[in-house]
Amino acid sequence: MADLSLRPGEEHMHIGPLPVGSAGRKSSGWFGMITLIATEASLFLYLLFSYFYFAIWSNGAFLPDALPKFELSGPDTMILLLSSVAVWWGEKGARKGSRLQLSLGLFGGIVLGAVFVGVQLLEWAGKPYRFSSSPYSSLYFTITGFHLAHVVVGMLVLLVLLVWSLLGYFDAKRHAPVAIGAVYWHFVDAVWLAVFFTIYVTPHLG
Structure with missing residues (x-):
């Protein structure tokens, strides 16, 4: 608690710590995050469109001989959803207002995100x-x-x-800031569901 002395004869003013960030959804960061999500969603939409374009017009020659498997991608998807x-x-x-619950939740998201990254890299190495190649x-x-x-x-944001x-x-x-960062993380998870369905599920649907 800061104690600022004024001129002689005047009362002392006690100033507490200033608040950090905006309250509720009045923060300008919401508009920036929504704009970022819209931009990144468009990027993934274009990429997935390219995938379906090749898949449809290649007469079956687009996919590899060994279709994608779920041994790693399935559990990895569950890990990201749990995050x-x-x-x-x-x-x-x-x-x-629970600092403990907030900290544990963010830490859990970071750890599960790191596990997802590790499993994804392991799957890459096995391709x-x-x-x-194609x-x-x-x-x-x-x-x-x-x-x-x-x-x-997203992990850096959570950190x-x-x-x-x-x-x-x-x-x-x-x-x-917590709510804004959480929205980005949920967006990343939602995008993975679209990626998982496109790359891992649709090849098995013929």
């Missing part, structure tokens, strides 16, 4: 083709690579929020 649950739980704690392999590594990059960025949470920057009223 969204963890972040959602942490954000719920922020609305209640019999590389980026330049149009399919180029699109596979481009689409999953772009998504992997977004996951890493910054975790540090701020541990420093006590948020309370029940002012936690807009």
Whole structure:
């Protein structure tokens, strides 16, 4: 608590710590995040369109001989979904003013995101083709690579929020950065569902 001395004879003014960030959804960061999500969603839409374009017009020659399997991608998808649950739980704690719940939720999201990245890299290493092997392999590594990059960025966002949470920057009223960061993480997870369905499920649908 700061104690600022005024002129002689005047009362002392006691000033507490200034609030951090905007309250509720009045933060200008919401508009920036929605714009970013719209832009990134368009990027993935173009990439997935390219995948379906090749798949439809190649008369079956586009796909590799060995169709994508679910041994790694299936559990990896569940891990990413669980990370969204963890972040959602942490954000719920922020609305209640619980620093512990917020910190645990953000930490859980980071750990599960790191596991997802590790499993994705392991799957890449097991592929019999590389980026330049075929149009399919180029699109596979481009689409999953772009998504992997977004996951890493999302983990960095969660890490910054975790540090701020541990420093006590948020309370029940002012936690807009947490909500904004959580929206990005949920977007990344939603994009993976579209990628998973396109690359791993549709080849088995004929």
